[in-house]
Amino acid sequence: MKKVPTIITGTVGSDAHVIGTKVLSRALKDAGFNVVPLGIQVSPEEFIKVAQETNADAILMSSLYGMADLDLKGFNEKRLESGLGDVLLYIGGIVGLGRHDFKEDEEKFKKLGFDRVYPPEADLDAAIEDLRNDLKAKNKM
């Protein structure tokens, strides 16, 4: 039997918009994943520690207040030191401030080490499909 992948969810940093991460956690659970929902205002360090403890396969962060990049300063370096370089990293929501091209946000967060970046209107099922494919590519599913 293949292992059930462990996915960590939560809103990062100072953001407290709980709905997105709740809906996402529920959808992941329904899709058969082992979900560790950390809820709101999760510090980057908390994500790292829980990922180590649970031997997680992916971290799916939400942020709707536009300042996730501030909350995530140095996050990539910290996760590398913590031996989590192989853990998939997604973020979704309103990850940039003001009116601008989503492509810019996507590029910015990819530079911070994220594998995938989703805008607020992203389709949940499509995102879960992406997750399955990425996990399969890493031989984790």
Added chain:
Amino acid sequence: MDSIRLFIDFGSTYTKVVAIDLDKEEIISTVRVPSTVETDITLALDEALKQIAESTGIGDLEKKEALACSSAAGGLRMVCAGFVPDYTSKAANHAALGAGAKVTGCYSYKLTEQEIREIEAAAPDIVLISGGTDGGDEQVIIHNARMFSNASDAISNIIVAGNKTTYDEIRSIFKDNGKNVIYTGNVMPEVGVLDVTPCNREIRDLFMRNIIEAKGIARAKLIIKDVIMPTPSAVLEAAKLVAEGCEGVSGMGELVIIDPGGATTDVHSIAQGQPSAGDTIIVGLPEPYLKRTVEGDLGIKHNIDTLIQLLNGREVPPGFPDIVKGFHDGKLPDTEEEFACHKLLASVMVEVAMERHAGKLEVINTPTGEKLIQHGKDLTEIETVIGTGGPIVFSDSPREILRGVLFRKEDMFSLKPKKPKFYIDENYIFFAVGLLGQVEPKKALNIAKKYLKRI
């Protein structure tokens, strides 16, 4: 006479001896003679002790009890190799500097053959390997341990201070390898937590047991009791004592010591460095409470070219180019013009070294107003700045030079001290305070407070 203690600093240029009367808590004599590390360290030591004996009447008993520190024979030279530059590499760098070392190279990520050749050529006294939090990344530190296990004899002392989970494997890598490998606590046991104390202790211990032997400094033990630490480490110990105080004697509070010299400028801050303004977020690795930085490009004798660049169009005294060339050749200032040039260069050294040591602020506009982000230590509220080192102590206007450390409105994001009181270590006794502080902290502190001169 049994209340007299001698303290010695073996420098690369001078061997200095300070004689202190412990009962009276007084300095009774100081001498300095040119060092003889290249030939036999005891020659200069004998000469200095002879001079001290003439003025104080001390005998063999005092000599046998004398304690020393040393920065001779290149000081304690270290190379650090960690994983991510801003985390375990930086943590290792802090650990080495805090133990009084001169860090000749700091490496990150998996080392290459080329880098190992470079490190072999630098032949550091100690290599410090870090990488990964405890339970974190294992690949980089294990790779680097393997690279060092295959390195030449130029690398013989290794301290491992990284992810503890890897230690069994690293032990097997170094088994029967002939290198002296020491294992200590992780310099960054978890993300964002710096723990340099165990590593500091191992570095000093190795210095006392092996390094001074290898450099011929241990010969001094034929005459005196022991050489117990590198000189910068003694200065840092003194700074800590003077800041914190000890039982029964109050300290001077958080402080900064600035020490410009011929080849480098050292800055020590004994301060938590927490934000002085509200709503400030600190990012990056926290910096150590006892922080030391060494600016290898700020020396009044060896780095004249850099200093001239840093003058950045400032007005220079008449005859400047020829005069500074003289400094480079080892001349000390004598005429009025020479003093003016010396002062100008020393001011630049102090200013730049302080700027690099102090933390920085960054302002970010958010929907809820401005947010401040702090990197490094906030030293704006520091009340005490102590100057030491030739360029300050022998200057006719030390205060003017020390003013270089001050916060400036034009550069308000550099968190330098705003309204400190200035002191100088006029008699160059800080190293002696650090050494004496190991055994008699109260007396050491009283002496430091008595001899620090407010300017």
